[in-house]
Amino acid sequence: MKLAFQLAYKNLMGAGLRTWLNAGVLSFAFVVIIFYNGLIDGWNEQARIDGVNWAYGNGHLVHEAYDPFDPFSLQDGHGMLPEEMQGNLTPVFIQQATLYPQGRMLSVQLKGIDVNQTVVKLPTHLLDSSSAEFPVIIGKGMAASAKLNVGDQVLLRWRDRNGTFDAANVTISGIFETNVPFVDGGQLWMPIDKLWEMTGLTGHATYFIANDAYVPEESAGWKFESKEYLLRELTKIINMKKVSGSIIYLLLLSIGLLAIFDTQVLSIFRRQKEIGTYIALGMTRWQVVGLFTAEGSMYSFFATVLGCIYGIPLLAYMANKGFGMPLSADQSGLILAERIFPVYGAALIIGTIIVVVVSATIVSFLPARKIARMNPVEALKGKLQ
Amino acid sequence: MSHENIISIEHVSKRFPVGDGEFTALSDITIYFRRGEFAGVVGPSGSGKTTLLNIIGSLDTPTEGTAVVMGRNISNLSHKESARLRNMHLGFIFQVYNLLPVYTVFENVEFALILQHKSAAERKKAVMEALEWVGMAGMARKKPSKISGGEGQRVAIARAMVKRPDLVLADEPTANLDAKNAHAIIQTMKNLNRELHTTFLFSTHDEKVMSYLDRMVHLEDGKVAKDEFIKTKTTKP
Structure with a gap:
């Protein structure tokens, strides 16, 4: 085998340019596969980190009647959890409300949260330090769509526990920037005790955010959803993206492998x-x-070397500078940063090398048989057809 | 049949399918060659010379009869065994040299020794010695495309001789050479035959080559027409 590779x-x-053309085509497929997968992995990692940091924490203890995909469940999807069970949990209480910025009407979710919480990155300290009677913080996307700035007062209408409408001016105490759309779009965050007071539902929560020390325990009327469970939709989307991406790189790889196959067939004839x-x-x-076969398989080694020569600086540049995404977070509904930073793991690189080398070896062996x-x-006469 | 025979061909026939019929290239040939002979199989085109050499070189097998080379029956050898026979005991010289184009002169000659798993030092010594024999040591680093036809055939001789084979099979080695080069090439092989006692078997219809041969086996229509010992340096088996 060593001899085969030496020869x-x-x-x-000795074949010169022909070798480097084949290796070049294959290396392009190589670099694109690593870049695309790196981009998806980078998005996945960023989205998971942002999702956990801004919304999921270590998981949610959710009221059984609450379904985040069903706004009607907000009316009854809340309750009280015994105080002794609230250790390592931060309560979030959600109510529907209507905001009237500059004469317009916006349906919003009013979310009460403990101002002293540290489990998620929401800047709730801004609520604590505000002297306003009804302080709220909103995301940058919400501020842009409602044309609100810090210090603005805006009319809010909500219903209390008896269904009676009430209204007050709330003050924008802070605007935060996040990539997580369901923390930003159509959300108003305020002190939970103020929301309890406004609704008359003191002690109620829709869900609790668990910190890292939380150990799930059985509690009637509540269910624990781990952060992996909460990230399931994102995982599905990432996996779907990977599958659609694999079609692209299958095509690219096929072009590279076809070039090798063609060269092999011609080589054996010539x-x-x-x-x-x-x-x-x-x-x-x-x-x-x-x-x-070794000749064909060696194209993949040359492609690896060639890919390293131009791929490493290119991929490193992309990993450092990131890749601008055309959609903003609130438009796509996904946890999507303005810039995605590709992540190239050892498994991705080694896996791609193995796939390319093995497939190049197979397409080289087929005609060589x-x-x-x-x-x-x-x-010897050169007479074979 | 003597044990000193390096080649024993007994009642060998070779037929090739042609369309619906058959073409008989060799017909019931019996012939022996002894070690150290400088012999040739001569005859017009289509007389079966190359077919006979291919069988002796274990590149082909007879349809009938037995061909025994270096004590091995060619028909009974596996692919691996016949490859080993060619690698260890036989040298080939072709009409069009068949040098490997991407290798240098040195690497072309070295190739057979690589297959024998010789060490780099052994290979270098043997290759340079073989190139000295044929007067090509100064061109060791050149590619085949940069040398002339005569030089190419010298390299081919060095490649055949570098492993010190027992038998060299040369198929029309001078067909593509001018008279001066042809004489020089044959003289080189003759010298190697004398110095190293290597058996040379030619397939040729070149008068220049014939003038150097000690023995000529004339083939006509696949049959031995005449077995002629020109000089008495070897004895008829």
């Missing part, structure tokens, strides 16, 4: 006399098959 190396280096000479000099047919059936006399 294959010499043959390929180099019949050479094959006959190898056999006359004492190589077995299968050694010659091995030599031609013909050599095993060659008549060396005909090969």
